[in-house]
Amino acid sequence: MRLSKTSEYAIRVLSFMATSPERQVFSVMFIHQELEIPYKYLTKIMRMLSQAGMVAATQGREGGFSFAKPLASIKLTEIVAAVEKNADESPCILGFRYCNDQKPCALHPFWLKPKSAIDEMMLGVTLADLDAKSIRKV
Amino acid sequence: MRLSKTSEYAIRVLSFMATSPERQVFSVMFIHQELEIPYKYLTKIMRMLSQAGMVAATQGREGGFSFAKPLASIKLTEIVAAVEKNADESPCILGFRYCNDQKPCALHPFWLKPKSAIDEMMLGVTLADLDAKSIRKV
DNA sequence: TTTAAATGCTACCTATCGGTGGTATTTTAA
DNA sequence: TTAAAATACCACCGATAGGTAGCATTTAAA
Numbered sequence: 395m396r397l398s399k400t401s402e403y404a405i406r407v408l409s410f411m412a413t414s415p416e417r418q419v420f421s422v423m424f425i426h427q428e429l430e431i432p433y434k435y436l437t438k439i440m441r442m443l444s445q446a447g448m449v450a451a452t453q454g455r456e457g458g459f460s461f462a463k464p465l466a467s468i469k470l471t472e473i474v475a476a477v478e479k480n481a482d483e484s485p486c487i488l489g490f491r492y493c494n495d496q497k498p499c500a501l502h503p504f505w506l507k508p509k510s511a512i513d514e515m516m517l518g519v520t521l522a523d524l525d526a527k528s529i530r531k532v
Numbered sequence: 533m534r535l536s537k538t539s540e541y542a543i544r545v546l547s548f549m550a551t552s553p554e555r556q557v558f559s560v561m562f563i564h565q566e567l568e569i570p571y572k573y574l575t576k577i578m579r580m581l582s583q584a585g586m587v588a589a590t591q592g593r594e595g596g597f598s599f600a601k602p603l604a605s606i607k608l609t610e611i612v613a614a615v616e617k618n619a620d621e622s623p624c625i626l627g628f629r630y631c632n633d634q635k636p637c638a639l640h641p642f643w644l645k646p647k648s649a650i651d652e653m654m655l656g657v658t659l660a661d662l663d664a665k666s667i668r669k670v
Numbered sequence: 671t672t673t674a675a676a677t678g679c680t681a682c683c684t685a686t687c688g689g690t691g692g693t694a695t696t697t698t699a700a
Numbered sequence: 701t702t703a704a705a706a707t708a709c710c711a712c713c714g715a716t717a718g719g720t721a722g723c724a725t726t727t728a729a730a
Contacts, residue, residue, distance in 0.1 A: 395611075395650060396620050399688065402627040409638035421706065437688050441708070452699025455705040459557040470639075474533075482534050489540040490668055499668045500547035501608075504657050512533060515642045523575060525644075530628055530637045537718065573719050579678070592727025593675045652685065 403431050403476045404439055406531075408448070408473060412465050412521040413529055421458035430532050448474035464485060466522035470515065485509065539612045541569050542577055542667075546586070546611060550603050551667055552658040557559050559596035577615060584614035604660035608653065622648065 406429055412421055422440055426433040440459055443449050450462040475481045486493035487505045544567055560578055564571040577598055581587050588600040613619045613655055624631035625643045
């Protein structure tokens with residue numbers, strides 16, 4: 395009942411960048427040192443976020459990554475989708491492909507409330523909603 | 533943001549058994565045929581549930597598994613814990629070991645509601661709460 | 671008494687996730 | 701002009717989750 399490690403990393407990075415307005419460009423090495431995320435793996439994640447259009451890379455010395463679109467337009471669900479394939483294709487908690495009110499799984503009625511609370515967060519929260527103060531980095 | 537396949541299987545099996553009061557003993561072969569869960573993997577799961585004390589095995593021909601304690605005493609959280617190690621040790625959605633109101637992660641305030649709705653389900657729902665009618669098996 | 675049908679157990683296989691190594695390319699400071 | 705510092709990319713490695721094979725043991729029906 396949790397996100398993949400890769401999604402955790404991606405959200406940590408983007409929320410760190412989003413709450414550091416004094417800086418425009420972030421190199422992988424800098425992020426790696428600040429957030430203690432494995433350097434090589436982090437380059438891979440940044441490339442995925444770049445290919446998804448959330449951040450843009452400037453190459454060469456003094457290069458790095460910066461946001462490619464407004465913070466308010468980047469939802470959590472989008473971040474997860476960018477780095478995770480199979481970002482739950484099935485909305486059923488027991489993994490059934492076709493589970494609905496007419497033909498529900500055993501947990502269907504109990505899953506409705508948690509599911510909607512999660513959706514509300516994943517679809518509703520954007521990088522612009524994060525509080526810059528007192529955010530844990532490591 | 534979902535359960536492991538193994539947890540899905542375990543809950544499917546136990547909810548199937550719990551909502552089939554006309555039958556006392558369930559062989560792995562029978563469950564396998566009814567729920568279309570891989571036979572050999574299912575034997576492994578049933579052994580785990582047996583070792584966790586939720587079900588008891590009767591060996592030999594005509595043997596199988598039956599509940600070892602009252603349905604109302606088997607919570608979802610217990611089922612997941614029985615088949616999954618690392619059944620989220622960290623309550624933080626970004627995986628931080630020490631995340632709390634004083635030193636929160638970026639998503640801390642947004643995760644409170646989904647988290648409590650999930651806990652309510654995992655800790656509150658037991659096998660006795662399931663509706664026998666119209667439950668999807670496959 | 672034999673044999674079929676069940677669980678118990680261990681070892682292995684395969685795919686995916688998390689993580690590393692190495693090299694090419696780009697850009698700019700020295 | 702050169703070298704350092706950055707991203708781009710590809711191939712691989714190790715751990716874990718999901719799944720399989722095979723055989724020993726137990727029990728009861730034939």
